[in-house]
Amino acid sequence: MPNPKPETRHSKQVEDPPILYHPSYSTYTFGPNHPANPHKREKLLKLFDALGTPISYIEPELATDEEILTVHTSEYMHCVASASSLSWAPGYLRFGLDTDDVPIFPNMDEAARIQVGGTLLGARMIAEGKAPRVLQFGGGFHHAMPARASGFCIYNDLSIAARYFKSQGLRVAYIDIDVHHGDGVQWVHYREPDILTISLHESGRYLFPNTGFVHEQGEGEGLGASINIPLEQHTDDASYLEAFDRVVPVALERFKPDVLLIAAGVDTHFRDPLAHLILTTQGLESLFNKLIALSDQYTNGRALFAQSGGYDDLASIRAWTILIHTLRGTAYPEELPASFIEEILPEFGADALPLHDQPGDRPSILDKEVMMATNRETVDAILERFSGDEG
Ligand SMILES: [Zn+2]
Numbered sequence: 001m002p003n004p005k006p007e008t009r010h011s012k013q014v015e016d017p018p019i020l021y022h023p024s025y026s027t028y029t030f031g032p033n034h035p036a037n038p039h040k041r042e043k044l045l046k047l048f049d050a051l052g053t054p055i056s057y058i059e060p061e062l063a064t065d066e067e068i069l070t071v072h073t074s075e076y077m078h079c080v081a082s083a084s085s086l087s088w089a090p091g092y093l094r095f096g097l098d099t100d101d102v103p104i105f106p107n108m109d110e111a112a113r114i115q116v117g118g119t120l121l122g123a124r125m126i127a128e129g130k131a132p133r134v135l136q137f138g139g140g141f142h143h144a145m146p147a148r149a150s151g152f153c154i155y156n157d158l159s160i161a162a163r164y165f166k167s168q169g170l171r172v173a174y175i176d177i178d179v180h181h182g183d184g185v186q187w188v189h190y191r192e193p194d195i196l197t198i199s200l201h202e203s204g205r206y207l208f209p210n211t212g213f214v215h216e217q218g219e220g221e222g223l224g225a226s227i228n229i230p231l232e233q234h235t236d237d238a239s240y241l242e243a244f245d246r247v248v249p250v251a252l253e254r255f256k257p258d259v260l261l262i263a264a265g266v267d268t269h270f271r272d273p274l275a276h277l278i279l280t281t282q283g284l285e286s287l288f289n290k291l292i293a294l295s296d297q298y299t300n301g302r303a304l305f306a307q308s309g310g311y312d313d314l315a316s317i318r319a320w321t322i323l324i325h326t327l328r329g330t331a332y333p334e335e336l337p338a339s340f341i342e343e344i345l346p347e348f349g350a351d352a353l354p355l356h357d358q359p360g361d362r363p364s365i366l367d368k369e370v371m372m373a374t375n376r377e378t379v380d381a382i383l384e385r386f387s388g389d390e391g
Pocket of ligand 1: 265267308309310
């Protein structure tokens, strides 16, 4: 009797949009007490199975040395490799390794490389015209510097993808909606005029990495190609989307990108334990729709979404479910299926779960007027700079 073919998620058939993922993404783990939980993605796969719309993903390969070296120094890459085999090497701390944010762990080099491989595969698929939009169901390590790990990030997959797009003659607009400033990506491309970086984030006055102010605009030939929208604590859907609408379309109109590269972190959600913006799933859905519309308007639909941060499991799983349905252009369920709730939710301690936040879920804000006014002043300062550039 012939052996039955093994069940595999790996699919040669391209889903719309293609989703890039590898089971070994979950080996990127700093341990059970670290806020970055790598198992959320596995739960999300189970959820889509329960919804009857399973995710068939394409598995990337490890990024090569050559690819890593387009952004990182060889000294740093070799230090990550020795940390990976847990062989002691001098200078871990100098490279930001063996710290509270980036502890060393076995095989960390491979764990980081497979996710770089995913983001790069997405970039290749877009550049080669195989798919306009791709979701890299991992990656988004926007804090990693050329020679320093930082903020849970080892290799900067986003900058590596941006450099790849650039090598293919494409102008890249990087849009970072993660709640933390995309500092690694900004500094890597700070002098590059053909890579625009836009980051919306909780202001560095309150939150790691304490950068991303309006005056950080790029340097030399890159002057003007770095845009920061630092937002007040307790920024809500309305104020966030207003800031986005006032700045991002104008910036894209001026820059004329060929492709959007998006760090689609969902740690702006009000449940997120690491930050203090209070977006809801409804606000995130609007934001995802706006990004898709902007890619249709400015880049012929070309957009690479990478996952980035999200530290509340329930909020992240729901937000990513909405993102995937939005990218697929399919309707999503109002309630998560009972089989998922029974299997997955007991460990979350909830017994029913609407997909969207419900009225009253979000805490009320005391300083709403001040928050809105301050965010408006920030946006005014950015727009004033735009008109100054033209004059
Ligand atoms: Zn983040």
